[in-house]
Amino acid sequence: MSNEQQVRIYNPSEASMKNAAVSGMEAYRALCKEAEDDYEGYWARNARELLDWKVPFTQVLDESNAPFFKWFADGKLNVSYNCLDRQVNNGLGDKVAIIFEADSGEVTRVTYKDLLGRVSKFANALRAMGIKKGDRVVIYLPMSIEGIVAMQACARIGATHSIVFGGFSAQALRDRISDAGAVALITSDGQFRGGKALPLKPIADEALGMGGCECLKNVIVVKRTGADCAMEAGRDSWYHDVVASQSDVCEPEWVEAEHPLFLLYTSGSTGKPKGVQHSTGGYLLHAVLTMKYTFDIKPDDVFWCTADIGWVTGHTYITYGPLACGTTEIVFEGVPTYPDAGRFWKMIQDHKVSVFYTAPTAIRSLIKAADNNEAIHPKKYDLSSLRILGSVGEPINPAAWEWYYENVGGGRCPIVDTFWQTETGGHMITPLPGATPLIPGSCTLPFPGIQAAVVDETGTEVPWGQGGILVVKRPWPSMIRTIWGDPDRFVKSYYPADFQGKLYLAGDGAIRDKETGYFTITGRIDDVLNVSGHRMGTMEIESALVAHEKVAEAAVVGRPDDLTGEAIVAFVVLKGNRPTGEEAKAMIKELQNWVGHEIGPIAKPKDIRFGENLPKTRSGKIMRRLLRQLAKGEEITQDTSTLENPAILEQLKG
Ligand code: PRX
Numbered sequence: 001m002s003n004e005q006q007v008r009i010y011n012p013s014e015a016s017m018k019n020a021a022v023s024g025m026e027a028y029r030a031l032c033k034e035a036e037d038d039y040e041g042y043w044a045r046n047a048r049e050l051l052d053w054k055v056p057f058t059q060v061l062d063e064s065n066a067p068f069f070k071w072f073a074d075g076k077l078n079v080s081y082n083c084l085d086r087q088v089n090n091g092l093g094d095k096v097a098i099i100f101e102a103d104s105g106e107v108t109r110v111t112y113k114d115l116l117g118r119v120s121k122f123a124n125a126l127r128a129m130g131i132k133k134g135d136r137v138v139i140y141l142p143m144s145i146e147g148i149v150a151m152q153a154c155a156r157i158g159a160t161h162s163i164v165f166g167g168f169s170a171q172a173l174r175d176r177i178s179d180a181g182a183v184a185l186i187t188s189d190g191q192f193r194g195g196k197a198l199p200l201k202p203i204a205d206e207a208l209g210m211g212g213c214e215c216l217k218n219v220i221v222v223k224r225t226g227a228d229c230a231m232e233a234g235r236d237s238w239y240h241d242v243v244a245s246q247s248d249v250c251e252p253e254w255v256e257a258e259h260p261l262f263l264l265y266t267s268g269s270t271g272k273p274k275g276v277q278h279s280t281g282g283y284l285l286h287a288v289l290t291m292k293y294t295f296d297i298k299p300d301d302v303f304w305c306t307a308d309i310g311w312v313t314g315h316t317y318i319t320y321g322p323l324a325c326g327t328t329e330i331v332f333e334g335v336p337t338y339p340d341a342g343r344f345w346k347m348i349q350d351h352k353v354s355v356f357y358t359a360p361t362a363i364r365s366l367i368k369a370a371d372n373n374e375a376i377h378p379k380k381y382d383l384s385s386l387r388i389l390g391s392v393g394e395p396i397n398p399a400a401w402e403w404y405y406e407n408v409g410g411g412r413c414p415i416v417d418t419f420w421q422t423e424t425g426g427h428m429i430t431p432l433p434g435a436t437p438l439i440p441g442s443c444t445l446p447f448p449g450i451q452a453a454v455v456d457e458t459g460t461e462v463p464w465g466q467g468g469i470l471v472v473k474r475p476w477p478s479m480i481r482t483i484w485g486d487p488d489r490f491v492k493s494y495y496p497a498d499f500q501g502k503l504y505l506a507g508d509g510a511i512r513d514k515e516t517g518y519f520t521i522t523g524r525i526d527d528v529l530n531v532s533g534h535r536m537g538t539m540e541i542e543s544a545l546v547a548h549e550k551v552a553e554a555a556v557v558g559r560p561d562d563l564t565g566e567a568i569v570a571f572v573v574l575k576g577n578r579p580t581g582e583e584a585k586a587m588i589k590e591l592q593n594w595v596g597h598e599i600g601p602i603a604k605p606k607d608i609r610f611g612e613n614l615p616k617t618r619s620g621k622i623m624r625r626l627l628r629q630l631a632k633g634e635e636i637t638q639d640t641s642t643l644e645n646p647a648i649l650e651q652l653k654g
């Protein structure tokens with residue numbers, strides 16, 4: 001970074017340093033030092049200051065059963081209490097918690113008092129169905145007030161929720177319900193996206209009809225689009241009916257800090273998604289601490305995280321972090337390009353958003369749209385309310401960073417490029433807006449208390465300037481606790497024997513700048529792709545492809561894409577002849593739709609190529625590196641002499 005190219009450093013302005021929770025690098029370093037000198041003391045202090053405990057903890061970190069770490073294990077608390085009752089008790093009952101803007105543009109405001117009432121009613125309804133602490137509840141809902149209410153209601157009664165993104169297929173939903181052993185499903189008749197009403201309940205019915213979901217006793221359906229939907233007597237009930245007779249007071253279930261607040265399925269390097277299990281106390285602590293330090297959240301801020309509650313970003317920075325800080329936040333149902341690509345800018349203007357958090361893919365698509373249509377360029381809107389911008393989910397390329405900084409932030413607002421993962425619960429490496437000098441494309445430095453490092457295959461730290469494997473040296477409060485039902489896979493995936501089980505393996509490569517020590521993420525080092533900030537396993541897509549009756553074999557790789565970061569390329573061998581021309585075109589459509597149906601539209605390969613075989617070594621291993629080169633359209637530079645049939649490379653060139 002520093003040697004090869006001219007880098008511009010953006011120092012924090014006087015304005016962003018003023019009153020910042022962490023003001024200046026000295027303050028940042030002091031926090032890091034506090035954590036280094038007394039690791040447990042640092043986290044314990046924050047846990048005491050930032051959370052309300054029913055039973056205070058006396059233990060901090062328990063490493064006796066590493067890597068199954070425990071934090072604050074003898075303390076008890078409730079997340080919903082910390083998000084809602086605490087604000088009402090502190091006089092914030094009439095403060096707006098949620099400004100919900102629907103796809104149609106309709107706006108609904110919900111105060112903290114209202115939200116507490118709604119959550120309590122629904123929590124009582126769940127209890128009335130016999131749902132109790134430790135039960136798993138799957139939520140398959142669009143962005144909605146009810147989505148947040150449902151998550152908070154589960155937290156209130158100690159039920160462990162597992163959200164399935166509304167764009168996932170029946171098969172994906174079935175697999176998650178079955179793996180989690182869920183007793184209830186909360187869904188809606190449908191959802192609105194870009195002016196269209198799309199079905200949800202019919203997909204849920206299809207999932208439940210596939211078998212393997214016998215654990216599930218109740219389906220609760222939110223009326224959203226008003227579409228007709230079949231209701232199965234004895235199993236299905238309407239949300240509005242079940243809450244109607246319930247009291248708006250509900251005693252929270254006080255749970256141990258380690259109680260699983262939620263499971264969230266994410267892709268790994270095998271075909272089966274992993275149920276990442278998060279805790280209650282440690283998770284909430286990091287949600288609040290990062291709101292405070294990374295977003296420098298203040299009482300009069302209007303916060304907007306554009307993620308969906310189906311992803312971890314929506315959990316930590318929509319449902320839990322902002323509410324636990326008593327913030328007013330925007331919850332948005334639609335898409336950034338409807339009714340036009342000025343939607344985000346108009347919403348920032350209308351609601352006077354001060355902290356805005358989105359993904360590089362959204363920024364890149366809006367740059368393109370603004371280039372094509374002056375009328376929806378961010379400069380046409382009053383964005384003066386903004387003070388901090390954030391980015392998450394994938395690397396942000398310097399050109400997109402600069403555009404975001406100048407055109408959205410007006411050259412005034414620091415961009416926090418937050419690196420983290422489903423497994424980490426909250427930000428791991430990120431600038432702090434009132435402290436860190438920014439370099440576009442770098443997520444800069446670890447969050448205070450997070451001990452990130454770049455190592456080689458043996459776990460030895462590599463010098464700055466040399467690429468390597470990103471690891472975290474010490475357990476932290478919001479980390480993944482286990483993979484639901486598969487503790488061995490947890491250990492193998494995150495605490496591999498290569499590092500003597502001592503280092504958390506993030507799965508990303510990274511390099512630290514020679515002079516500043518700043519981290520730049522260089523991408524996944526496993527078979528995980530990142531398409532538009534959505535994480536997908538290549539094996540997951542391969543399994544979907546080979547489940548098609550005409551497919552004999554498939555290999556999936558990623559290739560860089562200007563808009564989506566990475567694009568999915570599939571190399572397929574059919575059981576019959578290799579198709580060409582129109583036949584190939586039709587087969588490509590068929591397979592794209594098939595993957596869309598098996599996993600969800602986000603997993604559809606952009607490019608599918610057919611061969612009579614795949615390039616393999618003599619021992620039969622698919623040469624993925626070669627496929628990656630083919631996908632990119634690069635000349636093959638590797639030795640191909642071990643290939644059984646080099647002619648297939650011609651077929652796969654695309
Ligand atoms: O590869 C990294 C990338 O997204 C992965 C985590 O994906 P997921 O669990 O879906 O969580 C996304 C939202 C937190 C990481 O392993 N990633 C995430 N944030 C960044 C990033 N890559 C570069 N820069 C980031 N800021």
